[in-house]
Amino acid sequence: MKCLFLYNPNSGKGKLAAKMKVIERMLGKKYEEVETVATESAEDLISRMRAASCDVIFSGGDGTFHAALQGAEGKRCGYLPSGTVNDIARSLGIPRGTKRALSVILKGRTAGIDCMEAGGEKIAYVAAAGAFTESTYNTPQAEKRAFGPLAYALHGLRHDLPLDVFPLKVTYGGQTAETDAVLVLILNGRSVAGFPVNKKGSMRDGKLEIAVIRQIGRKDMRGKLRALFSIGAVFLFGIRVRKRDILFLQESSVRIETKKDLVWDFDGERGPRGDLEVKLLPSYFELFLPRSKN
Helix, strand or coil: CEEEEEECCCCCCCCHHHHHHHHHHHHCCCCCEEEEEECCCHHHHHHHHHHCCCEEEEEECHHHHHHHHCCCCCCEEEEEECCCCCHHHHHHCCCCCHHHHHHHHHHCCEEEEEEEEECCEEECCEEEEECCCCHHHHCCHHHHHHHCCHHHHHHHHHHCCCCCCEEEEEEECCEEEEEEEEEEEEECCCCECCECCCCCCCCCCCCEEEEEEECCCCCCHHHHHHHHHHHHHHHHHCCCCCCCCEEEEEECEEEEEECCCCEEEECCEEEEECCEEEEEEEEEEEEECCCCCC
């Protein structure tokens, strides 16, 4: 039995190369042949994933997982997290230590993992727009290596204040809600930017959680400050926190209509602009998971 091991040499602090002998030795306990490839780009990773006819083990951060997802349909995969924040690993309960993550693969338990789809692109754990979301793909790699997860917050505070207010029309389950908003989160995972904002969520339950932080009342600095406190409440207490300006939904699909220049964040990567329709794809691929996790 063969496996293909793909890794992003630039993920995290670029230290994975030093662990390659350990990785190949441990994978060799399960597979007769281990082919190792350092991918050159997201497009290279996607192409290799699609072409693979064996188990695929891949390593990198959330952006690498997002790329791998584009070619993962119907495949059996393993994941070694090596990014700065590793929100997907947090959501799935996969250990962030290399040896412990490899042990999950060696034990051999797999489960079907849900993902989202928007405009033909697969999304693992979050589609978001509005306050602080651009920092996930605009923060320089050097800052992430120097400051870790704190780099995203520092970049957001420097560049995303004051908050931008944008119109939303949300269509879900035969209903429609219209509001002004400062942030919208469409979630399949539990963690965003290292915060457990969706503690009761699961990437295996066939549901999406949607949170809209609304701008109610005046759009002056005082009104935006209230919205900023609500964003803080979401990241401290989760998206189910009860506040008048937070709309929380659970659906299998949702359509968002908004202004044409609003930029979406897909799994920490820059996505499309404007209107968006998101649907859930249940059990899109198989992934090695710890036995104790749902």
